[in-house]
Amino acid sequence: MDKLPFVLRYSLLVLVILSCAEILVAIDSLNASRSISHNETLISAQGQFQLGFFKTGSSPRSYLGIWYNVDPNQIVWVANRDSPLNDTSGVLTIQNDGNLVLLADGRRAVWSTNVQNAESGTVSAQLLDTGNLVLKEINEGTVLWQSFDHPAHAMIAGMKLGWDLRISLDRNLTSWKNTDDPAKGEYTYGIRLHGLAQVVIWKGSSIHYRSGPWNGVHFGGIGIRYDLPFITEPVVNLEEVYYTYQMNNKSSSVVSTLTTNGELQLFLGDNTSEDWRLLFKVPTDQCGTYAYCGPNAICFISGPQTCSCMTGYQPNSPQQWDIGVWSGGCVQKRQLNCSERQDFKEIEGVKMPDFVQYQVNLNMSLEECKATCLKNCSCTAYANANASGQPHGCLLWFGDLIDVRPLNIYADQKLALRVSASDLVSESGPNKKKKKIIILVTIAASVCLLSAVLFFTWRRKVENKGGKLGSDETEKENLELPLFNMVTITEATQCFSNANKIGEGGFGPVYKGKLQTGQEIAVKRLAESSFQGLNEFKNEVLLIAKLQHRNLVRLLGCCIHAEERMLIYEYMPNGSLDSFIFGGSNHTKRLLVWRRRYSIIIGISRGLLYLHRDSRLRIIHRDLKASNVLLDCEMNPKISDFGMARTFGEDQLITKTLRVVGTYGYMAPEYVIDGIFSMKSDIFSLGVLILEVVSGKRNSQFHHPDHDFNLLGHAWQLWLEGRAPELIDPSMEDTFPMSQVLRCIQVGLLCVQLRPEDRPDMSCVLQMLGSESSELPQPKRPGFFTERYFKETDSLLAGRWTPDESTRTTIEGR
Numbered sequence: 155m156d157k158l159p160f161v162l163r164y165s166l167l168v169l170v171i172l173s174c175a176e177i178l179v180a181i182d183s184l185n186a187s188r189s190i191s192h193n194e195t196l197i198s199a200q201g202q203f204q205l206g207f208f209k210t211g212s213s214p215r216s217y218l219g220i221w222y223n224v225d226p227n228q229i230v231w232v233a234n235r236d237s238p239l240n241d242t243s244g245v246l247t248i249q250n251d252g253n254l255v256l257l258a259d260g261r262r263a264v265w266s267t268n269v270q271n272a273e274s275g276t277v278s279a280q281l282l283d284t285g286n287l288v289l290k291e292i293n294e295g296t297v298l299w300q301s302f303d304h305p306a307h308a309m310i311a312g313m314k315l316g317w318d319l320r321i322s323l324d325r326n327l328t329s330w331k332n333t334d335d336p337a338k339g340e341y342t343y344g345i346r347l348h349g350l351a352q353v354v355i356w357k358g359s360s361i362h363y364r365s366g367p368w369n370g371v372h373f374g375g376i377g378i379r380y381d382l383p384f385i386t387e388p389v390v391n392l393e394e395v396y397y398t399y400q401m402n403n404k405s406s407s408v409v410s411t412l413t414t415n416g417e418l419q420l421f422l423g424d425n426t427s428e429d430w431r432l433l434f435k436v437p438t439d440q441c442g443t444y445a446y447c448g449p450n451a452i453c454f455i456s457g458p459q460t461c462s463c464m465t466g467y468q469p470n471s472p473q474q475w476d477i478g479v480w481s482g483g484c485v486q487k488r489q490l491n492c493s494e495r496q497d498f499k500e501i502e503g504v505k506m507p508d509f510v511q512y513q514v515n516l517n518m519s520l521e522e523c524k525a526t527c528l529k530n531c532s533c534t535a536y537a538n539a540n541a542s543g544q545p546h547g548c549l550l551w552f553g554d555l556i557d558v559r560p561l562n563i564y565a566d567q568k569l570a571l572r573v574s575a576s577d578l579v580s581e582s583g584p585n586k587k588k589k590k591i592i593i594l595v596t597i598a599a600s601v602c603l604l605s606a607v608l609f610f611t612w613r614r615k616v617e618n619k620g621g622k623l624g625s626d627e628t629e630k631e632n633l634e635l636p637l638f639n640m641v642t643i644t645e646a647t648q649c650f651s652n653a654n655k656i657g658e659g660g661f662g663p664v665y666k667g668k669l670q671t672g673q674e675i676a677v678k679r680l681a682e683s684s685f686q687g688l689n690e691f692k693n694e695v696l697l698i699a700k701l702q703h704r705n706l707v708r709l710l711g712c713c714i715h716a717e718e719r720m721l722i723y724e725y726m727p728n729g730s731l732d733s734f735i736f737g738g739s740n741h742t743k744r745l746l747v748w749r750r751r752y753s754i755i756i757g758i759s760r761g762l763l764y765l766h767r768d769s770r771l772r773i774i775h776r777d778l779k780a781s782n783v784l785l786d787c788e789m790n791p792k793i794s795d796f797g798m799a800r801t802f803g804e805d806q807l808i809t810k811t812l813r814v815v816g817t818y819g820y821m822a823p824e825y826v827i828d829g830i831f832s833m834k835s836d837i838f839s840l841g842v843l844i845l846e847v848v849s850g851k852r853n854s855q856f857h858h859p860d861h862d863f864n865l866l867g868h869a870w871q872l873w874l875e876g877r878a879p880e881l882i883d884p885s886m887e888d889t890f891p892m893s894q895v896l897r898c899i900q901v902g903l904l905c906v907q908l909r910p911e912d913r914p915d916m917s918c919v920l921q922m923l924g925s926e927s928s929e930l931p932q933p934k935r936p937g938f939f940t941e942r943y944f945k946e947t948d949s950l951l952a953g954r955w956t957p958d959e960s961t962r963t964t965i966e967g968r
């Protein structure tokens with residue numbers, strides 16, 4: 155008993171020495187006599203990573219975790235995610251049994267490495283410069299436990315994701331419960347071994363996303379790419395099934411994080427600042443969502459319609475299919491009659507169907523595989539299992555084919571779909587036109603202009619033998635679509651006279667016209683970039699014509715004449731918003747009193763909400779800007795050009811100009827740099843627009859004598875310094891409620907935040923704009939807030955877009 159105070163005193167002494175030592179030199183290890191408590195940390199030898207206690211949000215709960223030294227918010231590992239400490243009593247220590255343990259109140263273990271047969275005297279725990287916390291035997295150096303084998307929500311370079319089959323270790327990521335709570339959430343990211351291994355995101359126990367199976371070279375859709383700052387190394391053998399990645403150089407880091415909404419997001423950081431930019435994410439789009447189109451269909455991210463039935467199949471419920479509810483998928487047109495002659499149709503470049511009813515035989519040749527499938531009447535498709543070398547191995551599917559989409563990566567793997575010979579005959583008959591389909595692809599390194607992911611849309615002719623992916627459903631004539639004839643339009647526009655030309659947009663010139671009925675129209679003459687088939691064009695126009703909202707310009711119909719395609723819109727007498735807010739004359743500016751500006755902001759937001767959420771197409775505009783907002787005679791704002799990028803923009807992207815659809819000054823960073831577009835990139839453009847409406851200044855041509863910031867940077871700086879009212883357009887002479895204007899500025903800044911996930915969605919934007927009482931979040935740093943930064947990017951991207959807005963401005967429908 156006498157001994158105890160001595161031990162206590164001794165360890166106190168050690169602690170004191172330690173805390174002094176910490177000031178001099180940061181420690182990276184613990185041993186039997188060295189622990190850390192809540193206000194101490196371990197720092198890895200080169201200073202990359204830190205291990206310590208952290209809190210989230212306003213909650214008093216604290217956790218033990220590892221984070222990047224330069225950015226304490228970039229947490230890469232959490233030990234006690236499901237058993238937080240409620241106070242600051244936590245101590246991380248090595249116990250007598252050799253385990254690393256997190257103690258609350260100095261004795262209760264809330265977390266432990268749980269290693270058997272280790273002894274405290276002989277073990278130490280070290281935080282390595284890779285971010286791996288390792289518990290090892292001092293003498294032999296044997297690793298007893300490492301945090302890399304017990305990932306939390308994030309993966310960093312050097313970590314293996316997947317299986318060590320020898321010890322049944324399954325390393326997977328689990329999302330946080332919410333952004334303030336590291337407890338295990340509902341999504342898991344890991345490798346599923348069922349069938350052939352594939353990378354999967356689960357939501358609970360159901361699949362949310364899958365990569366496609368391992369094919370001897372890569373995991374289905376996750377190819378080995380050379381255009382990224384890291385290199386992925388997959389390993390699949392009898393002992394291990396995993397992938398890992400290494401950075402190409404030490405000056406940057408990539409963190410893959412499984413977010414609370416089930417996306418794996420890859421962020422690139424430069425190791426010197428808190429800036430992380432999104433490289434890409436999976437699922438990349440709605441076709442990445444597991445079985446989005448239901449069974450026996452193929453999901454296209456672009457093109458006439460999202461889901462198409464495979465050859466020989468038809469929509470399970472045509473009514474549902476018609477209104478864009480795809481999940482019912484497709485069924486066989488008629489039961490395969492096995493006495494009838496059967497054949498196979500090869501579909502190239504698609505994600506192999508999931509393994510529901512299947513057989514895998516890695517030793518079979520492709521010929522044997524085909525013969526086996528033919529012999530069994532319930533076999534619906536086969537493919538080679540191994541794309542390495544000569545295609546070989548055999549995958550057989552029986553019954554439904556689930557989750558098929560075109561892939562961005564080329565592999566020697568073709569899905570051979572069983573069809574009746576009669577289906578093939580009817581397809582290659584004399585009336586058969588060559589179908590054109592649009593496939594969204596991620597172009598790999600060699601084609602890419604930039605070391606980032608870039609999504610292109612790719613038009614591919616499918617030859618008769620290559621498989622008909624276009625669906626019969628698109629061939630329906632539609633009577634609801636008003637077709638204007640060429641004579642009417644020529645007359646209305648006085649032979650497309652220059653006097654009637656009111657604009658030149660990214661998609662072609664726009665003319666004003668007057669029908670014989672007296673109705674005024676705007677005619678957009680599409681540049682020849684529309685390579686779509688006639689039916690696809692009509693279908694798409696019909697879909698867009700069905701989008702009706704008081705804040706969208708109405709599409710009245712179209713005109714098709716030989717190779718010419720034209721869109722007929724209602725005419726907007728007041729022209730576009732930009733001529734009012736940036737217009738030279740004080741008279742036009744004075745028209746824009748605050749009340750009007752506010753209702754314009756609200757109107758645009760409502761239109762965008764409709765496009766994003768309420769219309770059944772869920773359109774991302776991609777080119778929202780002041781010149782694309784038209785004003786009717788009552789100065790109500792109407793968004794124009796919606797659906798254009800979806801419909802007519804993609805071809806241009808690759809075949810004509812290699813330009814990102816969009817306009818300098820309005821494009822979100824993730825779109826410009828990575829080609830990633832989402833609703834959040836529209837939100838960014840909306841934010842720019844809101845700040846422009848409030849300030850009366852153009853983001854892209856903003857100059858300030860004191861700094862290099864553009865309008866966003868200027869607004870943000872004023873905001874930080876509490877001088878936001880200085881942003882307000884001085885030509886606004888009326889009186890206005892300052893709180894409402896400031897609220898708009900704050901919402902604008904929230905919309906242009908650097909990280910897409912920080913930006914609010916449309917319904918939230920409207921709610922924030924409208925509510926006078928509620929507290930808004932503080933905006934974080936905007937994306938692209940300095941001109942200089944933008945210009946650097948510009949030269950990097952030379953050729954990707956035209957920095958001069960005038961050449962891309964789309965003025966239409968006046």
Ligand SMILES: *[C@@H]1O[C@H](CO)[C@@H](O)[C@H](O)[C@H]1NC(C)=O
Binds near residue numbers: 193194242
């Ligand atoms: C830890 O924080 C407490 C206050 O919370 C302080 O009294 C103590 O000295 C700190 N210990 C060290 C080692 O910094």
Ligand SMILES: *[C@@H]1O[C@H](CO)[C@@H](O)[C@H](O)[C@H]1NC(C)=O
Binds near residue numbers: 323
């Ligand atoms: C993830 O890994 C844990 C621990 O290895 C395992 O218990 C769990 O089943 C895995 N989850 C999935 C969905 O594979």
Ligand SMILES: *[C@@H]1O[C@H](CO)[C@@H](O)[C@H](O)[C@H]1NC(C)=O
Binds near residue numbers: 370542544
């Ligand atoms: C695929 O084939 C290659 C050689 O052609 C072989 O080395 C590899 O083990 C095969 N992979 C699988 C999963 O069968």
Ligand SMILES: *[C@@H]1O[C@H](CO)[C@@H](O)[C@H](O)[C@H]1NC(C)=O
Binds near residue numbers: 513532533552
């Ligand atoms: C066809 O294959 C299925 C699935 O393997 C099997 O259950 C069935 O017995 C086979 N039918 C014939 C006729 O071989």
